[in-house]
Amino acid sequence: MTTFTLPGIRDVGRDPQHWTLPAVDMPNSPNIVPTPDSTAFVTFEGTFLGFGTTRKPTHLRHHGAFADPALGEKCNACRWSEIRIFYSKEDDIYLIHLSGISVASGESNRYRIERAVSALEVIEILTTNRQGEAARLSAPASRALAQAAEFDEDLREAYGERRARL
Numbered sequence: 491m492t493t494f495t496l497p498g499i500r501d502v503g504r505d506p507q508h509w510t511l512p513a514v515d516m517p518n519s520p521n522i523v524p525t526p527d528s529t530a531f532v533t534f535e536g537t538f539l540g541f542g543t544t545r546k547p548t549h550l551r552h553h554g555a556f557a558d559p560a561l562g563e564k565c566n567a568c569r570w571s572e573i574r575i576f577y578s579k580e581d582d583i584y585l586i587h588l589s590g591i592s593v594a595s596g597e598s599n600r601y602r603i604e605r606a607v608s609a610l611e612v613i614e615i616l617t618t619n620r621q622g623e624a625a626r627l628s629a630p631a632s633r634a635l636a637q638a639a640e641f642d643e644d645l646r647e648a649y650g651e652r653r654a655r656l
């Protein structure tokens with residue numbers, strides 16, 4: 491069985507490492523290794539540049555054990571998203587790993603990975619374009635990019651330009 495650990499904030503900015511991360515439902519991605527339990531994993535060598543999450547430590551009030559979206563309940567201790575930005579020197583490519591985590595019973599996590607050849611493309615992937623709203627960077631995307639800016643000059647420049655425009 492393939493094992494994986496989603497790296498956390500303490501892993502940001504260290505030397506390049508070999509990562510095995512879950513990345514489901516991305517049939518167009520190269521390097522995806524399907525496993526018998528139908529979970530796909532992507533493996534790569536890279537530097538972990540930045541991490542952002544919408545997770546909240548405490549639950550909001552909800553009727554059941556977990557927030558019920560059908561009742562309009564939203565709780566970021568029940569369900570949250572995570573963003574991880576990596577850089578692979580070998581392939582000269584950025585990898586953006588996106589997770590939708592749920593601890594609600596009967597639900598599973600969702601993962602996907604996006605590849606970007608430029609820092610600007612990383613910004614575009616992380617830019618939220620909701621209909622009727624101005625394009626913006628979400629709070630976790632901004633946090634991840636601000637961390638990445640510390641370690642990657644191209645991302646620092648692209649993030650600085652985007653901040654000046656938003």
Ligand SMILES: [Zn+2]
Nearest residue numbers: 549565567568
């Ligand atoms: Zn909750």
